[in-house]
Amino acid sequence: MGKRNRAVLVSEEDWSAIQETRYLLSVPGMRESIREGMDTPVDDCDEELNW
Template identity: 60%
Template sequence: MPTISAAKAKANLHKLMGQTAQSHEPIVITSEGMNAVLLAEEDWRAIQETVYLLSIPGMRQTIRKSLATPIGKCAKNLRW
């Protein structure tokens, strides 16, 4: 992760926001021992969704089981 001082981040905030949104690479912003991370909103939402899904009891095991299922054994048509 790239690191930048708070002063440089302030001077280049618009550019850094665009860069982060496009590259999906977070940027660490430092200032006298206090760090923060700038990341794209899309990435933040994905992190929040992952945390939510993993908070549901049994969801982690269901995902692992599903990932281990061969594609040929998956349903071709959903019956919803």
């Protein structure tokens, strides 16, 4: 018999979230931008974005 391997079962929704997180963290500077945003008080945030 072959080796016994461990397995993990996750929902499709959780797997999609994992993939999205990995993608976002692969974008240069994104990790730092997210951390900076998390450290910014809500009162210091803009209410409207100029996209």
